[in-house]
Amino acid sequence: MADVRYAKAVNMALDDAMAADPAVVLFGEDIAEAGGPFGVTRGLLEKYGDRRVRDTPISEATIVGAAVGAAMSGLKPVVEIMFMDFVTIAMDAMVNQAAKARFMFGGQCSVPLVLRTPHGGGVNAGPQHSQCLEAWFAHIPGLKVVVPSNPSDANRLLKSAIMDPDPVVFVENKAMYSLKGEFDDASETIVIGTAHVARSGDDVTIVSYGAAVNTALQAAETLAPRDISVEVVDLRSIQPWDEATVLASLARTHRLIVLHEAVTAFGVGAEIVARMSDIGFDELDAPIKRVGAPFMPTPFAKSLENQYLPNAKDVIAAVEQVLA
Amino acid sequence: MSPVTNLTMPKLGLTMTEGTISEWVVSPGDSFKKNDVVLVVETEKIANEIEAPADGVLHDILVVAGETVAVGTPLANWDVGATAIPEVSAEIEEANATTHEPEKETAAATAFAEVRKNTASGAKSARIVATPLARRIALQNDIDLAGVIASGPKGRIKAEDVRAAIADDASRVTLSCGVAAASPDALPSRRAATSYEAAAARRLSEAKRDTPHFYLSTEADAGALFLLRQQLNSDNENLNISINHLIIAAVARALKENEIANCVWRDGEIVTYGTTDIGMAVSSDKGLFAPVLKDIDRLGIASIAKAARELAEKARTGQLTSDDLIGGSTTISNAGMFDVTYMGSIINPGQSSILGVGSIREIFRPDELGQPELRQEMGLVLSCDHRIFDGVSGLAFLNSIKANIEKPLRLLVS
Amino acid sequence: MSPTKSDNSVPISQLLEFYERMLLVREAENRLSKLFADGEVPGFIHLSVGQEAVCVGVTSALETRDTLASNHRGHGHALSKGVELNSFFLEVMGKEEGICGGRGGSMHVADMSVGMLGANGIVGAGIPLAVGSALAHQVQENGAIAVAFFGDGALAEGVLHESFNLAALWKLPILFVCENNGWSEFSPTGRQFNANVRELAGVFGIPSAFVDGDDVLAVNEAASELVTAIRAGEGPYVLECVTHRVRGHFEGDPQKYRAESEINSLPDHDPITKLETIISKRRIPKKEVVAIRGTIEARINAAVEAGRGGNAPDFSRAKADVYTAVEEV
Numbered sequence A: 001m002a003d004v005r006y007a008k009a010v011n012m013a014l015d016d017a018m019a020a021d022p023a024v025v026l027f028g029e030d031i032a033e034a035g036g037p038f039g040v041t042r043g044l045l046e047k048y049g050d051r052r053v054r055d056t057p058i059s060e061a062t063i064v065g066a067a068v069g070a071a072m073s074g075l076k077p078v079v080e081i082m083f084m085d086f087v088t089i090a091m092d093a094m095v096n097q098a099a100k101a102r103f104m105f106g107g108q109c110s111v112p113l114v115l116r117t118p119h120g121g122g123v124n125a126g127p128q129h130s131q132c133l134e135a136w137f138a139h140i141p142g143l144k145v146v147v148p149s150n151p152s153d154a155n156r157l158l159k160s161a162i163m164d165p166d167p168v169v170f171v172e173n174k175a176m177y178s179l180k181g182e183f184d185d186a187s188e189t190i191v192i193g194t195a196h197v198a199r200s201g202d203d204v205t206i207v208s209y210g211a212a213v214n215t216a217l218q219a220a221e222t223l224a225p226r227d228i229s230v231e232v233v234d235l236r237s238i239q240p241w242d243e244a245t246v247l248a249s250l251a252r253t254h255r256l257i258v259l260h261e262a263v264t265a266f267g268v269g270a271e272i273v274a275r276m277s278d279i280g281f282d283e284l285d286a287p288i289k290r291v292g293a294p295f296m297p298t299p300f301a302k303s304l305e306n307q308y309l310p311n312a313k314d315v316i317a318a319v320e321q322v323l324a
Numbered sequence B: 001m002s003p004v005t006n007l008t009m010p011k012l013g014l015t016m017t018e019g020t021i022s023e024w025v026v027s028p029g030d031s032f033k034k035n036d037v038v039l040v041v042e043t044e045k046i047a048n049e050i051e052a053p054a055d056g057v058l059h060d061i062l063v064v065a066g067e068t069v070a071v072g073t074p075l076a077n078w079d080v081g082a083t084a085i086p087e088v089s090a091e092i093e094e095a096n097a098t099t100h101e102p103e104k105e106t107a108a109a110t111a112f113a114e115v116r117k118n119t120a121s122g123a124k125s126a127r128i129v130a131t132p133l134a135r136r137i138a139l140q141n142d143i144d145l146a147g148v149i150a151s152g153p154k155g156r157i158k159a160e161d162v163r164a165a166i167a168d169d170a171s172r173v174t175l176s177c178g179v180a181a182a183s184p185d186a187l188p189s190r191r192a193a194t195s196y197e198a199a200a201a202r203r204l205s206e207a208k209r210d211t212p213h214f215y216l217s218t219e220a221d222a223g224a225l226f227l228l229r230q231q232l233n234s235d236n237e238n239l240n241i242s243i244n245h246l247i248i249a250a251v252a253r254a255l256k257e258n259e260i261a262n263c264v265w266r267d268g269e270i271v272t273y274g275t276t277d278i279g280m281a282v283s284s285d286k287g288l289f290a291p292v293l294k295d296i297d298r299l300g301i302a303s304i305a306k307a308a309r310e311l312a313e314k315a316r317t318g319q320l321t322s323d324d325l326i327g328g329s330t331t332i333s334n335a336g337m338f339d340v341t342y343m344g345s346i347i348n349p350g351q352s353s354i355l356g357v358g359s360i361r362e363i364f365r366p367d368e369l370g371q372p373e374l375r376q377e378m379g380l381v382l383s384c385d386h387r388i389f390d391g392v393s394g395l396a397f398l399n400s401i402k403a404n405i406e407k408p409l410r411l412l413v414s
Numbered sequence C: 001m002s003p004t005k006s007d008n009s010v011p012i013s014q015l016l017e018f019y020e021r022m023l024l025v026r027e028a029e030n031r032l033s034k035l036f037a038d039g040e041v042p043g044f045i046h047l048s049v050g051q052e053a054v055c056v057g058v059t060s061a062l063e064t065r066d067t068l069a070s071n072h073r074g075h076g077h078a079l080s081k082g083v084e085l086n087s088f089f090l091e092v093m094g095k096e097e098g099i100c101g102g103r104g105g106s107m108h109v110a111d112m113s114v115g116m117l118g119a120n121g122i123v124g125a126g127i128p129l130a131v132g133s134a135l136a137h138q139v140q141e142n143g144a145i146a147v148a149f150f151g152d153g154a155l156a157e158g159v160l161h162e163s164f165n166l167a168a169l170w171k172l173p174i175l176f177v178c179e180n181n182g183w184s185e186f187s188p189t190g191r192q193f194n195a196n197v198r199e200l201a202g203v204f205g206i207p208s209a210f211v212d213g214d215d216v217l218a219v220n221e222a223a224s225e226l227v228t229a230i231r232a233g234e235g236p237y238v239l240e241c242v243t244h245r246v247r248g249h250f251e252g253d254p255q256k257y258r259a260e261s262e263i264n265s266l267p268d269h270d271p272i273t274k275l276e277t278i279i280s281k282r283r284i285p286k287k288e289v290v291a292i293r294g295t296i297e298a299r300i301n302a303a304v305e306a307g308r309g310g311n312a313p314d315f316s317r318a319k320a321d322v323y324t325a326v327e328e329v
């Protein structure tokens, strides 16, 4: 077992998938010659050639639209949108085309495409290069949304996403690209929709996904000496999401906090809270708390962004509240 | 030091037997002004804001938000300004003056929990705040949440509270007794108050709450009054004078003799009436009314009788106008036709006293020689507004009334 | 482009085939119009009456393996690409047995088995789909090409410009067919687009052709030539077909915005009448034309009956198709 950086883990998954299946093609802005704005696709053009690894013009609507058409015509395109903020321009292709083709054509075809895109702040990228917009996609029937929290999961989940017959939004995190994590090439594949209990505990469950899982783990570590035992559930995918694992954890701890970097209002946490207050109602021994970004754009200045991003302190405060 | 008194769970509706504190607006140690909302009490479906009767300071909260307690249960103690609330007896004041130590507060809280346990069977619709898990555990273990002491925020019962209750055998026993008592037939029936009942309840509650009552009672020898009535009526059948008409005249004369009795408290001012107006309680199908006879000092006994009869008729036939219902500083509530000796009444809102007149009783009294003498007496209770009267002026007014009843010939001289 | 072949050079059998295929589209839509008025077709439908020469002329130059992405006015594209008539009617009438199980209706008719990637409710959205499909053909080197059908209204959509650019950059095997009927909903093209499609194509280095879209022979000849070039790896081409929309934007549109003179002149442009004139000049027995008419009518009658006999779609089956079932993977 070795430590591998997040970006490299994604790269390895792309490499493996391309080697395994000639239908897998990559295209996006600066992903071929330049190896990707974050170096994620480095080396793949050289290895698989310019038929399968392509630089596109700055045409997000057409990049994703073409991915839909290609997926309907026998390819398994993996396209990259440089920052998640730019998906606004590709929304029609995702929402009206990719998500609905299977349904509205009576199940005649699937749309096996993967849209890779990094979300998240923490690098002072400002309001248009930091957003976490995954909830938009999770709201659309027909799409799947995967948000890995560490290199090993990113690698395995991306392979699952590429093999998945349906359109998958694969959300990476630009602040995590350089982070190292344990990596075992022999680890088993992850079925999209299965959560992982990242830390076991008895007193309170924190459900999270993506980089925020690490914030939750940090908070759990801080609380341990105070005899507060926190369970951290890493959702890994938010559409579909692993209701059963969350419910099982809640049934043990009876207290629930949902944490994500995205703005809380109308977010993924709102869905989880609503669902658990329904199917998990009788398990609750405290109100469910959400921890996330405040209802404002991601600010640029370091001091502002630090205040904006949910951190371990916020999580600890929420834990204290649900334990009151 | 200003007096410390208990704030009790008010009765806010005719059918109210208990209330739930949904919120304490004022915190312990905070001061408040008269009419500030101090707490919110929930009954059935209504949330009622409870206002402070006067300026003061809240001391200890005895019943936390979320708890349901019976009407009359002390909820908190407080210092109410410099104005004493007359109905609070000296003993209570003393007792409460010493309940500031924290242990006492805990003891008090436990006591109220007991009260709640005992009334739990009737607490069918009272809202108990408990977490879903606490409810589930309680259900599975046959625990009545009404008997569980809450430790969570806002008085919320948590799972651990229910577990503590399970562990506490004694509480289980108490509960099982409570449950046994709660046979469905034994449950009180409920109906919504009519709008008249609700309005009357509100008015009376306000009057009782906002007017500091004190009560003075005595007996009046009614022998002369009887005799006079007989003579007047036998002289002229059409006069049809009743004892009540003569009492009205007696009170009218007493009002003239005691200027303070013709005053009322209004929004921090003392208003003295220039006319002599007297309310008289009349019961009708619709309930109790107190229409006001105007300018009676100018009327002879025959005219008083006529005016009183007309007004009572208007009340019984539902023809009173709002003009008929305003004015006057006092009301006569005569329960002589029923069997009652003393009747302490609630002062009508806006007035400063009310005279409760009991049934006339034959009773032996010693005469000057100490020999028993048969007398006809009526019990009089004067309810006074302490903001207008003090004990002396109240007694002077009552004694005037008594004298006018016992020497009724003066009522014929205007 | 080289001038149109003389009518005489087209074999009679081919004339009759064009005739039959155009008539199928025409009569199918005329029947839909009636069914719509009678309440048997729900939703709203856009008819391509008057534009049949474009879809028939282009698709006659295609093979089944070629793929086609269409727009909201797509009945002709679907039928002429080979979508089976009964399942087409069943779909538009909202039945379980419809080609899309009654989930899509008129605006989403698709049949992957004949390369029909779907009509589309979003103006311009089919164009990048066709680009992607062409990419698939190119990567898979399968010799197939893709066709994007779009109206003049889509010229104003940015995604078309992006698609031209990308197709040109990547030399994709795609034919862009602009059906210029002069109207975009209730607005004339001149108020919608401040250029023309061939100029735009030229900017990206895409060669283009321009034909009378009411002349099926001209359309087919041009399309055949371009398809051959595309298949040979020359990259994308644009074909602009000027044609005429006879009916309203959708059924029920009273077309108050069109000049009476324009409406009155529409019969002069009718592609079917034009072909009938050509046919009548050749020595073709009238009864053959009559027989074709009879066949088409019978087929459509049968399709309408099939449509009426279809079942209401099953909700749980529909819901199960939001994602691919695991067994199918």
Ligand SMILES: Cc1ncc(C[n+]2csc(CCOP(=O)(O)OP(=O)(O)O)c2C)c(N)n1
Pocket: C072, C073, C121, C122, C123, C124, C150, C151, C152, C153, C154, C155, C181, C183, C184, C185, C245, C249
């Ligand atoms: C993105 C989008 N915008 C607007 C519409 C509404 N709309 C439907 S058809 C149409 C006009 C299209 O004109 P054109 O492309 O020339 O096609 P035609 O109707 O003439 O066949 C419009 C504006 C739509 N369906 N999609």
Ligand SMILES: [Mg+2]
Pocket: C151, C152, C153, C179, C180, C181, C182, C183, C184, C185
């Ligand atoms: Mg048009």
